[in-house]
Amino acid sequence: MIICLTSTMKIMDAGSDEILDRYIACISNGDKQALSELYRNASAAVYGYALSILKNSHDAEDVLHDCFVNIYSNAQNYKSLGKPMAWILTITRNLCLLKIRDRKKLSDIPEEDWQSYISDCHEMSVNDKVILEQCMTVLNDDERQIVLLHAVAGFKHREIASHMDMALATVLSKYNRAIKKLRAHLEKGEPSND
């Protein structure tokens, strides 16, 4: 195997983007270990982002699976522009859009019951559950996606603007509004159903 694991080299002091780039490079050579590492690093962002678009945990789980299979089969086409997460989340979004199209065909648009879904997540703490539920119920679609991209995927506002094709000011405004809303609801400590 070609030298890929160079993270110990001092000179690089790689940021996380570089590490992800390296994983993808290794995956393009069929490296399963690298795929596992990439999964460990990026699965929360993929799942969270899918969830924020689809609002359905089963569909989001499907997308999570398909996304990493896609990454594995397409890694050799990946051209590093230093933005591996943008690539991964673009795949995620495309898969979500396919999912939505399928749903429409089946006229089957499942409405998730967040209360019961979240209470099924046994391994989550109460705080996590509250936050997850607030994100899914309090925020509108744009807000939720923006918050996800920033807080979970680590996108900068500028990157969100370009990813979602919005003006930076709009992203900022929506982001601030979303955080205020979340904070207001969390401080109230009331579960919201609106």
Add this chain to the structure above:
Amino acid sequence: MTNNNDLERKIGRAFKNATPNVLDAVLRDCENMKGQRIMMIERKTNWVKRAVAVAAVIVLVFGLSAGLITVGSNNSVASVISLDVNPSIEIKVNKNERVLEVVPLNDDGTNVIGDMDFKGSDIDVVINALIGSMLREGYLNDLANSILISVDGDDSAKNAELQARLASEIDNLLNTDHFTGSVLSQTVNHDTELDALAQQYGITAGKAQLIRQITNQNTHYTFEDLAKLTINELNLLNNGNTLDNVTSTGTASDKKYIGAEAAKIAAVKHSGYFDSIGDVDTMTREELLSWIDVYVKKLECELDYEKGNMVYEIEFDIGYYDYEYEVDAKTGEILTHSKEFDGENVSPEFDGIEFNFELEGEHNGAIDGVIAQSDSKYNDEYVFAAEFVKEFDTFIFSTNPQNRFSEYIKDEELLEYTTVLAEGFNISNRANPCHGVKIAYALVEDEDKTYVIDEEHTVVYVAERATLQYEGAQASSGYGKGWSVIVKRIGDGKYEITDWYMGKDGYDMSSRGVNAEFGDVQFWNNSEKYTAVLSGAHAHYEYITSLYSGTPNVSSSDESTYAVTREEAIAIALEHAGVKESEVHELECERDVEHGITVFEVEFESGSYDYNYEINVETGAVVKHSKKLDDDNAWDSIENALDANSGNQSASSNFIGNDAAKAAALEHAGVSAADATGLECELDRAEGIFEKDHYDVEFSAGGYDYEYEIHAETGKVLKSEKERDD
């Protein structure tokens, strides 16, 4: 839950924990895809491989050096090639490009060479080995990636060829997937000064030549200062400027320093501009950069060398001000800063306007900052959106000075609104009329009356508070008071108004230049006070500028020195108004200074009108006069007329009358007529469309004062108050 970071972390964790683990299924499915995939045959070489190659070369050098045959006739030096990073090394070669000698010029150079013996080796091999050693020893690294290569020799064509070839070779060695170097190369042209400088500072002639060029271009650098710097630092200082006959590739690394972004953040934070928007200390770097992106104009940042420090020199504009900062490049400490007033910055686009409104009534809350920019244009007006803390509603502000505060929009129905503009400020639209909203400019609650911008400019705070009140879809008042005026000193004791705006600071442009019903504006000049009237329904600040420009002229307060007495001034005003003194009430006469002229200000009411006159105390001329219909007077007249017509009867036969009104109030209060003292009742006719005809009933009983408003037709209690009678 006090800052965004905290919340973001929690969101991140929640989603991480919610993510199901499907890795096994992914791996299984990927396994099944085997055979469908095309493996990449070869990956790009990364620098590690190069380093391995370099190491191999070094071994080769050692191997070779033992059995080298030196050709005697080629012992004369044809070229000297020097490498400068911080280590400085000179390589002397003969005409066949065989190395005769490698000389370290400083301790770092000695370190790099170590115990390698290059004698007789090919120049390319030696360069390769030396660069490899510099990388290994850490002289070339992420923090300092620049190298200077200088070729010195008698044959200029040969020099140029060597320079180009070696530079490209080094460039190749340094630029890999994970490392980017910057290579400067030049040929050396000796002169006595250059040699003396190189000698004096113990540096290569090449480095001396580079420094001399930089000091020639930037005269505030001294050779002595720069001689201490590494090539990377010099490269950074030069900042990509073209230097004569120096070829450069790549960019110098500034990673040793806090970076231009961090320096910009430090400077903009220090300016205090964002303090009014949010808590800068809890904002993330990205948030701050985003804010800077939106609000800060003409931002420039350059690395510079000042008094022994590498500094970032930062310039930017916000609002009316030009800022300049020097930030220590290593620590981020603010070394110097200045702020200068610049009226020319006033942008027609009003980007980054700050609002600060308090809203009462239905939309209780405060707008605590700016959330939008003028990113859309509507009917040739720039449109701003601002948001409430509560309900997240949106206001749209327009740059058109007459419609500045033009729209109120609920729930972002930005595309659907219909413009309804009354004169002044109107915050309604057809889709969403808002009732009973009062808007007060919170900024004007600031106690500071004046503050000095700079030697020439002073902000004079004008009035107490601006309150705009709206009821229904009608603007009941479009006029606010509470203006700041920027006064420029144009000479000893002379001032002119250069700009003005509502609120305390210059960014609250939402109301700037609109509907300036100023009333009296007072200026302070040392301890003296003088007054100017600024008025005009659609005054714009240029207009205001021309309105007042002069010397404050506070005449002696000894009225006996005036040519006109108070009595004469009153007579002049009455005669001008064409009313008799017997028909006048509320007559007042005060001495005042208007536009630098001492006047008697005569005010009186007559009929349904308020009169206001200014009479020059020296000439008796009418400087200014106004006659306004007074609503109160008008109603009084109508009421009087009605009363006169209906004798003792109530104003309308539908009204319940005084007795019934008293009884209603007493009943409500649970007080018997016998216990009530000072019982009064008066019919109060509605004066506006939002009032109702009612009786005002007042009385005292049991240590309390009662006040009631009783509906004139129904006898219903509209309002009741009970206060302890002290």
